[in-house]
Amino acid sequence: MQSCMSQTENRQIFSSDLRSLLVLGFVLLLHSFALGVLPSDPPYRAAVIRTGQFPGVRLSSGLTIYDEELRNGRLLTRYWGSNGQIVPDAYLDGDRWLIDMLPADTFKLEIEKQELSGTWKWIGAEKSEVHNPDGLLVTLELESTARPIRVKVNTLLSGGPVMVRWLEVTNTGQRPAAISNVSPWAGQLWHTPNFAEKLQPDATNVYEVGYAQYDKWGQEGAWRFEPVVNATKIVSGERGKSLPAPRRSVSL
Numbered sequence: 001m002q003s004c005m006s007q008t009e010n011r012q013i014f015s016s017d018l019r020s021l022l023v024l025g026f027v028l029l030l031h032s033f034a035l036g037v038l039p040s041d042p043p044y045r046a047a048v049i050r051t052g053q054f055p056g057v058r059l060s061s062g063l064t065i066y067d068e069e070l071r072n073g074r075l076l077t078r079y080w081g082s083n084g085q086i087v088p089d090a091y092l093d094g095d096r097w098l099i100d101m102l103p104a105d106t107f108k109l110e111i112e113k114q115e116l117s118g119t120w121k122w123i124g125a126e127k128s129e130v131h132n133p134d135g136l137l138v139t140l141e142l143e144s145t146a147r148p149i150r151v152k153v154n155t156l157l158s159g160g161p162v163m164v165r166w167l168e169v170t171n172t173g174q175r176p177a178a179i180s181n182v183s184p185w186a187g188q189l190w191h192t193p194n195f196a197e198k199l200q201p202d203a204t205n206v207y208e209v210g211y212a213q214y215d216k217w218g219q220e221g222a223w224r225f226e227p228v229v230n231a232t233k234i235v236s237g238e239r240g241k242s243l244p245a246p247r248r249s250v251s252l
Contacts, residue, residue: 043159061157077187110181148173
């Protein structure tokens with residue numbers, strides 16, 4: 001009797017385990033199917049437009065964040081970021097006087113050799129979804145108080161780490177005017193207070209570029225540093241495991 005009951009119990013336990021396995025497999029199948037048919041998250045892109053005494057915009061594309069504002073007729077960079085973290089305004093308020101001292105605006109425009117930095121006034125800003133290419137288009141419109149010139153500062157956010165910017169320059173005057181110098185994007189990349197204290201006493205350049213001098217085995221640590229100057233620097237190599245050997249170059 002005990003042996004018979006033991007066999008019956010074993011069959012019940014086996015049947016129960018089999019049903020549990022079937023249910024678990026069915027749940028996993030549904031989970032895999034759901035993961036397979038659900039769309040992936042769209043690329044993140046956003047813009048926050050500010051108005052008031054210091055109007056501006058904060059742009060986000062992927063993990064890249066860029067913030068700029070109009071101050072005393074100049075469109076200036078507040079900060080860049082590549083980790084997706086927004087710098088609170090409370091942290092930036094104490095550095096507003098430093099922003100005013102930045103040597104370069106976020107864009108440069110000269111009309112007949114007259115630099116228009118310091119003459120811009122805020123007209124407005126808007127954002128809209130566009131296609132071909134897809135992205136969030138953010139447009140700031142500024143007007144010069146020194147010349148009959150309007151500028152639309154366009155920035156396209158695709159959701160990746162790279163932002164694309166271009167300018168639309170409109171002459172609202174009665175006579176032609178020549179653009180003598182233009183730079184769609186410039187300004188501060190990052191803020192380093194008291195950077196001069198970190199330089200050598202006889203240093204003439206703030207930035208240096210480092211690269212490997214040799215492309216032979218065992219020479220990976222032989223780095224060379226040269227000052228960054230207003231010129232083209234090509235770093236290339238013709239050795240490697242790829243066939244044919246690629247030529248890698250970087251222009252600065």
